[in-house]
Amino acid sequence: MQGQTYLGSKTGRAKKAALRLNDLKFSLDDDNEPRRLLAELPIQNFNEKEQLRLHSTDQFPKWLFHLRHGFSLLLYGFGSKRQLLHSFAITYLSDAGVLAVTGTSPSLTARQIIIKAASMLQRSSPTDFKGCSAEVVLQRIAKAQGHLYIILHNIEGSALRTSEAQGLLAELSSMPNISLIASMDHVNTPLLWDKQMAARFSWLYFDVTSYAPYTLETASVPSLLVGRREESTMQGAAIVLRTLVPNARRIFSIIADQQMQEPEQGMGFQRLFKMCREQFLVSSEMTLRSHLTEFKDHQLVQMRRGGDGTDLLFIPFPNDTLQHILADMEDVE
Numbered sequence: 001m002q003g004q005t006y007l008g009s010k011t012g013r014a015k016k017a018a019l020r021l022n023d024l025k026f027s028l029d030d031d032n033e034p035r036r037l038l039a040e041l042p043i044q045n046f047n048e049k050e051q052l053r054l055h056s057t058d059q060f061p062k063w064l065f066h067l068r069h070g071f072s073l074l075l076y077g078f079g080s081k082r083q084l085l086h087s088f089a090i091t092y093l094s095d096a097g098v099l100a101v102t103g104t105s106p107s108l109t110a111r112q113i114i115i116k117a118a119s120m121l122q123r124s125s126p127t128d129f130k131g132c133s134a135e136v137v138l139q140r141i142a143k144a145q146g147h148l149y150i151i152l153h154n155i156e157g158s159a160l161r162t163s164e165a166q167g168l169l170a171e172l173s174s175m176p177n178i179s180l181i182a183s184m185d186h187v188n189t190p191l192l193w194d195k196q197m198a199a200r201f202s203w204l205y206f207d208v209t210s211y212a213p214y215t216l217e218t219a220s221v222p223s224l225l226v227g228r229r230e231e232s233t234m235q236g237a238a239i240v241l242r243t244l245v246p247n248a249r250r251i252f253s254i255i256a257d258q259q260m261q262e263p264e265q266g267m268g269f270q271r272l273f274k275m276c277r278e279q280f281l282v283s284s285e286m287t288l289r290s291h292l293t294e295f296k297d298h299q300l301v302q303m304r305r306g307g308d309g310t311d312l313l314f315i316p317f318p319n320d321t322l323q324h325i326l327a328d329m330e331d332v333e
Helices: 002-017 032-039 046-057 060-068 082-092 110-122 134-143 163-173 195-201 229-243 246-261 269-278 285-297 319-332
Strands: 072-076 097-102 148-153 178-183 203-207 302-305 311-314
Touching (some): 046 082, 060 178, 082 148, 097 110, 110 134, 110 148, 110 163, 134 163, 148 163, 163 178, 163 195, 229 246, 246 285, 269 311
Parallel strands (some): 072 178
Antiparallel strands (some): 302 311
């Protein structure tokens, strides 16, 4: 009898342990559902976290002193630093413009940062710098009047990890009318800089451990529960487009721009041919069809039947993915 009880208890435990991910009470196809459940978890160790926050805010006057003496600040430590940097900006940086940049954005480029900085200093539109080289934009920043604070959340973002991107940021931070405050969360971030580049940044390191959740930092990161299909699709399309000739990339941009303006319509061949010919991208329908064939082979463009029976071109990506792809293409240009 005792043996049966023992075996019965073991069997019951085995059944309880046989739970799978599919047994959870939310859909794994919805990326927002697990994020919502995580956000509803109760806050723990509130008093200790508040003490850490107060310790960091007590350093605000020191941070401002170092910025005014030409140093850049690099904040590190476990926990989100966005709210802390926001508090610092609204409390101590009211004497000049502030540019806040999310380094974790997959479509962000260093060129976009320097163009935005230049447009804020010169009070102009970023489109005024279209076609300008990075060197020209930096020269215009150096000649501009006024001062600008740049808050760069996660300087080690995946789109900013190249030596070219970090070199542009170092050059930008070294200008007298620019003050850079950046945060980092990857332990190997300092390996992005050699001795000369680190000297141009003029970093001062501050530990601001907060244990705050990385809610905003992970908003653009695909959940491991739902896979990374969209991310891999975007990266694959960007890689293919980089290998194409410039005219082919511009043709793709025309289709993409039209689709973002009219998502439900699609684009007819003759309309596309007219727009491409006006921009001197193609000289004949045969040339355009060869580009479209290449797009179809790589699944960048597909066809569907319109209401009037005509074939319409469309790109099988959502608008946010298209925006990231177009931003990547601008860097190639």
